[in-house]
Amino acid sequence: MIIKNSQGNVNFDFPRYSNTDTIAISLSGGADSAMMLHHLVPIMQANNYNWKIVTGGDTARPWSGPAARNIVKLVLNFHGLEPTSVEHRFYGYDTTKLSEADSQATGIGRLVLEDEFNYLISGTTALPTETIDVEGHPLERTTNKVIELHDIKTLPNGDPCTLSNRDAGFTTGTILKQWRPFSFVNKKWIAEEYEKLTEEYPQYGDLLFNATISCVSYAEHTRDFTKPCTHCWWCQEKKWAFGCYDGGYRD
Numbered sequence: 001m002i003i004k005n006s007q008g009n010v011n012f013d014f015p016r017y018s019n020t021d022t023i024a025i026s027l028s029g030g031a032d033s034a035m036m037l038h039h040l041v042p043i044m045q046a047n048n049y050n051w052k053i054v055t056g057g058d059t060a061r062p063w064s065g066p067a068a069r070n071i072v073k074l075v076l077n078f079h080g081l082e083p084t085s086v087e088h089r090f091y092g093y094d095t096t097k098l099s100e101a102d103s104q105a106t107g108i109g110r111l112v113l114e115d116e117f118n119y120l121i122s123g124t125t126a127l128p129t130e131t132i133d134v135e136g137h138p139l140e141r142t143t144n145k146v147i148e149l150h151d152i153k154t155l156p157n158g159d160p161c162t163l164s165n166r167d168a169g170f171t172t173g174t175i176l177k178q179w180r181p182f183s184f185v186n187k188k189w190i191a192e193e194y195e196k197l198t199e200e201y202p203q204y205g206d207l208l209f210n211a212t213i214s215c216v217s218y219a220e221h222t223r224d225f226t227k228p229c230t231h232c233w234w235c236q237e238k239k240w241a242f243g244c245y246d247g248g249y250r251d
Contacts, residue, residue: 003039005196007189010181012043015147017119021177023051024089024117029067031212031238032182033123035193037071038208040121041079052087052117056107060096060218063225067213074208078201089116100216102162109152109160112176125182125190132236144183150176187241194242210247214238 001012017023025040027033037053044051053072057065073083091111093103112118124144153161153169161169182189198205214237215222217229228235228245235245244250 001043003193005189005192007192008185010039010185010189012039012181015179016177021050021119022115022117023049023119023121024054024111025051026120026122027053027055027068027071027088028123029055029064029071029212030123030214030234031194031209031242032125032187032190034071034075034208034212035190036121036123036182037075038078038197039193041075041081045079045081052089054089054091054108054111054117054120056104057090057092058100058103059092059094061216061225063213065090067211070211071208074204074211078204098162099164102164105162106160108176109154112152112174113154113160113172118175119177119179122178122180123182124180126184126186128186128237128240129188130240132233132240144180146180146183148178148180150178152176187237191241209242213246215246 003010003012023044025033025037025044027037043049053068055065055068057068069088072086072088076083076086089111091107093100093107095103098106108120126144152172152174153166154172155161155165155169194205194209197208213228214234215228215232216234217232219225221229221231228238228247228249230236230239230245230249230251238245
């Protein structure tokens, strides 16, 4: 299935999928992954895939977990499903002790080694077409691949390797397939999908967008997690695409 709008096309035909795969939809609590979940749920149900939702929760920024739970409830109810009918798997981390990229690699690696899933769908989009001159630029997004195979490695103590220490690890023979269907579109494509959704289903579209959290700042810059900071890279990207920050906040 291909979803088209004026910003480009997204192909939701699963690459390198096998009937033996267990799928995890990565839900960060942000606008991109929420829209991805909205589009994927009917596909999952129609094809009777073996799937679940997975979310990483940062204890130092405790608003992404509740946002993800709310998004799951909104999306599944919209598609006629009870939230309890789909497993929502959480893993925790603390970005004051380990970088977000390394924390997520560790959390996902553990779940893969525990045989929770072996096919991960991520909502990572392409970079904006304009420069956002703010510190925190996510350099890893400049080389996104649509499909990537990860050889999960472990350290001598059995912990999964992070991105920083992969060279010190031992191969396990366990492979994670990661698919990024939004690799060739940026957040303007996501914004247009929310516009379409809100035009057709005003209450649902508005609630879904306003439930998302993109800001990655900590308590001191967010009034103890009650408003977006407006100055982090992810806040600025959201403003670039949507004209506002989390929750429709404007400065």
